[in-house]
Structure formats: structure tokens, C-alpha cells
Amino acid sequence: MGSFEGGGLPPDDVVVTALRAGDEAMFAALLDTWSRGMLRVARSYVSTDHSAEEVVQDTWLAVVDGIDGFEGRASIKTWVFRILVNTAKKRGVRESRTLPWSAFEQDGGPFRDFGAARGGQADLAAAWPTPEGEALAAEVRALIAEALGRLPPRQRVVITLRDVEGCTSDEVCEILEISAANQRVLLHRARTAVRGWLADYYESVKQPE
């Protein structure tokens, strides 16, 4: 059995046939390729890393159990991620009943870009430094992780799939069963919010000239 490293995964029919035949290398390749994105998506709905990992585990168990019934109407990746989202949502709802906060707050009213320095005012929109130093890059990564955690769940899951994991907009629409326009609105609000927080951060670390 060949390695999938670097070459991506083979076509869906090959993947599905291999899974049904009990091909362990194929299952391992899927686990290692998709689980990182699945962990991030799960975290959009549940409250702890531990919960997110359990959601991913339950999803893979459902995939193992259900692969014979997979009908190929969606891609295998979409099918797996849909199971994941449904599993994570259920768990999130259960947690929100027992935890003091709700993972399902509203997406918010009319959106305001509340970060520093937006467009239209040349003197305010400063050019950002390139995060060359490893220390700055690490800080920005940590800030992004925190920013994702502050987004409403629907925005968070869309920006995670699109910009962090690199899914296409078609994939995201299929996984979340939302329209292209809705996907775009959620993505835009999320990006605008994250840009605002990044702008605040760059403003705060700016060297005096």
C-alpha cells in the first residue's frame, strides 16, 4: 500500500472501496489527513479540547459503522464532516444545558467593524509589519486561536473550514447545508472581526517612530 503523503488522497471510489475492504493504511491516511480540521470544527461547538476529541472519535466510529451505507451523493469528505458537525452540535447543545455559558449565542445584530483603523482613512489604516520574527509569528498565531474562540459558532465554523483548513466554498455549503450567500456573509463577518482584533494587536505592539 502506497503512502499518501504529499500526493493527497486518491479519488472517492478508491477510498470507499478500500475502507469497505478493511484497508488499514487507507483508514490511517484519512484519520491523519482530516482529523486536524475535524478537531478545529468540533471546537466551534463544544467547550473543551477533550470534548472536541471525543466528538472526532465518535464521528470516526460512525464512519466505520456507516461506510457500507455511504451512497456517494456527496463527497466522502463532505459526508464525514457532516457527521462531525451533527455530532458536535448535539454535544454542544447538551453541554450548554449544563455549563454556565451558551455555545449558541446569536450571530449578533448589524455588524460593526470595531477594530482600529478601517478603510477610507489613509492616516488611520497603518501598514502592518510582516511577522518575520518567530516570537511575533507565535504571538499572532496565539492571537488568531483566541480570536476564533471569540467568534459566534456559525461564523467560527465557516472561517475555520475556509481560511484555516482551506476548504472550498462549495464544500462548506455542502457540509453545513447553507446557501452560498449565507456562507459568504458568515465568512465576511468573521474575517472582518478577526482583522479588527489583529489591527488592535498591531496597534498595541507598534514601535514608536
Place this chain on the structure above:
Amino acid sequence: MKRFIPETRAVNVVKRFTCDELAELLTAYLEDALDQPSRDGMRAHLSCCEGCGRYFEQFRATIKVLGDQPPEKLSAPVRDRLMSAFRERHRHHS
């Protein structure tokens, strides 16, 4: 003067955007989801408004750093458990 050639007249139907409107449409612009007059209007605005040009660069920089999150993976025990479950299932089915 080129005032009367058709291409020049076409410029007159280019949609004009305020800075706020432009900021609202950046994702649609990047997704290629705008009609031609709107796209041309975005380009026209971006090329002459320094503030929006910077904002657009920041927006793109934001998307770029989002893609730079450290990789994650399942913990070894969970991965092992899933591999065993897969093996078990096939044993029962074959």
C-alpha cells in the same frame, strides 16, 4: 480626447462605492461573486483610495495568517482506539 469612444462611456456605468460599502464587499470580491460593473467599481475605488487599499491588504493578510495555524492531531490513544475499531469491524464483517 477619448470622451466619446464606447469604452469610455462604459466607464460611466461602473458602480461607485463608498469606503464602507467597499469594506462590506471584500469577501464577495475575493470570491469572484460580483457582477462586472461592481467588480470594476471595486477596482476603481481601490486604485485611487489609499486607505481602502491598505484595508484590503490587511484583509488579505488576515486570511493568510488564519491559514498559518499550527497543525493539530489526535492523541495517540484515541488514534490507536480508532485503528482497533476499524480492524475489529472488518474482522466481524469478513
